[in-house]
Amino acid sequence: MKLDYNEHPHRRYNILTGEWVLVSPHRTKRPWQGKQEKIPETKRPKYDPTCYLCPGNTRAGGEQTPKYESVYSFTNDFSALLADTPNILEEDGLLKAQGETGICKVVCFSPDHSLTLPLMEQKAIADVVALWQKEYSELGAKQNIRHVQIFENKGAMMGCSNPHPHGQIWAQYSIPQEVERKTKMQRAYFEKNDSSLLGDYLKQELDKDERILFQNEHFVALVPFWAVWPYEAMIAPKKQLQNIAALSKEQALAFAEAIKVVTTKFDNLFEVSFPYSSGIHQSPTDNDYPEWHFHMSFYPPLLRSATVKKFMVGYEMFGNPQRDITAEQAAKKLKGLSNTHYSLK
Amino acid sequence: MKLDYNEHPHRRYNILTGEWVLVSPHRTKRPWQGKQEKIPETKRPKYDPTCYLCPGNTRAGGEQTPKYESVYSFTNDFSALLADTPNILEEDGLLKAQGETGICKVVCFSPDHSLTLPLMEQKAIADVVALWQKEYSELGAKQNIRHVQIFENKGAMMGCSNPHPHGQIWAQYSIPQEVERKTKMQRAYFEKNDSSLLGDYLKQELDKDERILFQNEHFVALVPFWAVWPYEAMIAPKKQLQNIAALSKEQALAFAEAIKVVTTKFDNLFEVSFPYSSGIHQSPTDNDYPEWHFHMSFYPPLLRSATVKKFMVGYEMFGNPQRDITAEQAAKKLKGLSNTHYSLK
Numbered sequence: 183m184k185l186d187y188n189e190h191p192h193r194r195y196n197i198l199t200g201e202w203v204l205v206s207p208h209r210t211k212r213p214w215q216g217k218q219e220k221i222p223e224t225k226r227p228k229y230d231p232t233c234y235l236c237p238g239n240t241r242a243g244g245e246q247t248p249k250y251e252s253v254y255s256f257t258n259d260f261s262a263l264l265a266d267t268p269n270i271l272e273e274d275g276l277l278k279a280q281g282e283t284g285i286c287k288v289v290c291f292s293p294d295h296s297l298t299l300p301l302m303e304q305k306a307i308a309d310v311v312a313l314w315q316k317e318y319s320e321l322g323a324k325q326n327i328r329h330v331q332i333f334e335n336k337g338a339m340m341g342c343s344n345p346h347p348h349g350q351i352w353a354q355y356s357i358p359q360e361v362e363r364k365t366k367m368q369r370a371y372f373e374k375n376d377s378s379l380l381g382d383y384l385k386q387e388l389d390k391d392e393r394i395l396f397q398n399e400h401f402v403a404l405v406p407f408w409a410v411w412p413y414e415a416m417i418a419p420k421k422q423l424q425n426i427a428a429l430s431k432e433q434a435l436a437f438a439e440a441i442k443v444v445t446t447k448f449d450n451l452f453e454v455s456f457p458y459s460s461g462i463h464q465s466p467t468d469n470d471y472p473e474w475h476f477h478m479s480f481y482p483p484l485l486r487s488a489t490v491k492k493f494m495v496g497y498e499m500f501g502n503p504q505r506d507i508t509a510e511q512a513a514k515k516l517k518g519l520s521n522t523h524y525s526l527k
Numbered sequence: 528m529k530l531d532y533n534e535h536p537h538r539r540y541n542i543l544t545g546e547w548v549l550v551s552p553h554r555t556k557r558p559w560q561g562k563q564e565k566i567p568e569t570k571r572p573k574y575d576p577t578c579y580l581c582p583g584n585t586r587a588g589g590e591q592t593p594k595y596e597s598v599y600s601f602t603n604d605f606s607a608l609l610a611d612t613p614n615i616l617e618e619d620g621l622l623k624a625q626g627e628t629g630i631c632k633v634v635c636f637s638p639d640h641s642l643t644l645p646l647m648e649q650k651a652i653a654d655v656v657a658l659w660q661k662e663y664s665e666l667g668a669k670q671n672i673r674h675v676q677i678f679e680n681k682g683a684m685m686g687c688s689n690p691h692p693h694g695q696i697w698a699q700y701s702i703p704q705e706v707e708r709k710t711k712m713q714r715a716y717f718e719k720n721d722s723s724l725l726g727d728y729l730k731q732e733l734d735k736d737e738r739i740l741f742q743n744e745h746f747v748a749l750v751p752f753w754a755v756w757p758y759e760a761m762i763a764p765k766k767q768l769q770n771i772a773a774l775s776k777e778q779a780l781a782f783a784e785a786i787k788v789v790t791t792k793f794d795n796l797f798e799v800s801f802p803y804s805s806g807i808h809q810s811p812t813d814n815d816y817p818e819w820h821f822h823m824s825f826y827p828p829l830l831r832s833a834t835v836k837k838f839m840v841g842y843e844m845f846g847n848p849q850r851d852i853t854a855e856q857a858a859k860k861l862k863g864l865s866n867t868h869y870s871l872k
């Protein structure tokens with residue numbers, strides 16, 4: 183007997199983290215009487231006088247945002263991490279805590295308040311990538327910084343409190359656990375096979391072509407076999423690169439294209455500005471990590487429609503993450519969608 | 528220099544999972560302009576003719592819910608796990624999947640549609656505990672079932688689609704990863720110290736009395752040192768018990784009292800029916816687990832008010848869980864609240 187991914191509940195193994203996800207393919211048949219989200223406002227002015235990220239406006243802390251013209255980054259006025267915290271380890275019986283040194287930055291993607299990544303030009307997204315590269319290198323070079331987490335929370339549903347196109351960077355002394363898991367798995371594979379785990383996986387996926395969303399010369403976008411979120415997607419360079427600092431200008435432009443395509447498909451799925459958290463996982467900055475293959479992941483919560491999301495609650499919190507459609511079903515749907523944004527048609 | 532938990536961002540170690548949480552105590556000072564949740568309806572009739580969990584009504588699958596008088600459980604009409612799935616392991620290059628055998632049940636806590644756990648009598652909650660005990664033992668004894676996860680999603684914010692007081696049980700072949708982590712950590716400690724990790728931790732907490740919410744002869748309720756969710760709480764027996772099946776009638780009644788107190792404090796915090804996911808972590812059912820010390824945890828999302836929750840997004844998904852108030856601040860607040868439900872005053 184063979185497993186039928188479309189019929190049998192099954193678990194899938196995440197080769198990058200060593201974790202499992204439970205897949206219940208038949209489960210969206212159940213009726214949904216639960217929570218409906220609000221459809222986000224999509225029409226916004228190019229400039230909002232009350233937005234502290236718009237050029238020339240004053241921020242909560244009193245500082246003024248300069249009249250920037252493409253991208254702009256600054257230290258978060260409400261940083262979760264502070265540069266002057268000592269990283270002392272304290273143990274008291276079974277209680278163990280450690281001070282955390284860090285820096286939190288905000289990265290404005292565009293001066294235009296009305297935009298989002300899918301609505302920006304490829305060239306303008308490449309400017310964002312260039313700023314990420316600069317921040318990764320500069321923050322990573324600082325004393326007591328060993329890891330730089332670049333991410334974006336898009337949409338109110340994902341806890342974003344300002345619709346101005348922006349992301350964040352949290353740089354810190356400790357290496358976060360998601361990254362440690364991925365280091366461990368990639369290292370074990372690299373030591374055994376002397377090649378990149380993710381690189382070999384991408385080859386297998388390109389070969390199968392069941393979960394690929396898009397590719398250009400340098401990058402692949404796909405729904406990973408072990409995706410947790412309904413329409414989770416990953417963008418990775420075909421050739422192993424430890425981190426984004428290693429990207430050439432040409433590769434950065436190809437990366438920008440992949441970002442534009444994936445986020446456009448997302449918006450086209452339910453014809454709504456698609457909420458997600460995205461993040462770049464790459465090598466920590468304290469060392470050479472020959473096993474690391476950087477990648478950007480998108481975790482979008484929507485499942486059934488623009489108003490019904492997947493809840494990662496009860497079983498998912500206490501047991502394993504669980505998903506209701508297969509990665510192949512999600513990939514097929516996304517792949518079939520246009521690469522032109524619905525609002526531009 | 529010493530760490531000041533109220534000032535310094537720091538990480539705390541979870542002795543049960545081996546994971547870390549980032550604590551940013553100063554962070555609630557930032558203004559919140561983000562998403563506001565709807566305040567849940569609290570006035571509900573005792574009987575709702577459209578609710579499929581009310582006694583005598585017909586369910587989506589066509590079956591009739593009997594006229595039960597205290598508690599009632601049945602197999603979920605839209606189960607995520609199915610009993611006849613074979614648990615075959617399949618590997619294809621870097622893709623690894625395994626069929627999952629399982630059973631999903633729904634547990635109605637009361638025939639009264641208007642109630643929630645904090646509004647039920649201690650005796651009635653003890654009936655719920657007795658049904659959990661029965662299900663844990665019966666499901667756990669079945670072939671191909673090695674783990675029984677009991678949980679509740681309360682409130683629309685936590686993905687609950689029916690306000691009738693109920694919880695769920697997902698029993699399955701594989702041992703979920705959260706449970707595996709806790710087995711590993713408890714086993715290592717037990718083998719080294721020949722005593723219960725959680726038991727020793729509880730002793731230390733009772734001694735310090737900084738995070739304790741409530742205790743009776745048999746149970747302790749506290750905010751764990753490594754709590755992730757703003758008002759996360761845990762209830763555990765003082766004496767090590769591997770699982771709930773080991774509870775005497777008297778202990779089960781004491782457990783019910785702790786549940787009533789914790790959920791009442793929750794409701795009293797913002798004078799709202801407090802959403803959460805709760806779950807019981809206990810020994811898997813395939814073996815004797817001398818290291819296991821069962822406990823029930825509550826993960827409530829609300830942070831600032833009845834309408835502003837904590838978003839576990841971006842950094843939390845890609846790095847570590849992060850929290851904005853300390854466990855001590857949360858414990859102090861909850862401890863100070865009445866054990867009588869606000870609606871009964």
Ligand SMILES: O=P(O)(O)O[C@H]1O[C@H](CO)[C@@H](O)[C@H](O)[C@H]1O
Pocket residue numbers: 216492493494495496497498504680685686687688
């Ligand atoms: O089974 P329910 O209550 O319809 O569904 C709820 O609980 C499940 C188990 O935690 C989750 O998988 C669902 O996302 C959630 O909406």
Ligand SMILES: O=P(O)(O)O[C@H]1O[C@H](CO)[C@@H](O)[C@H](O)[C@H]1O
Pocket residue numbers: 335340341342343561837838839840841842843849
């Ligand atoms: O910093 P923001 O955008 O105000 O806050 C948002 O992102 C943070 C980082 O993922 C989270 O900790 C917050 O819960 C979320 O609301």
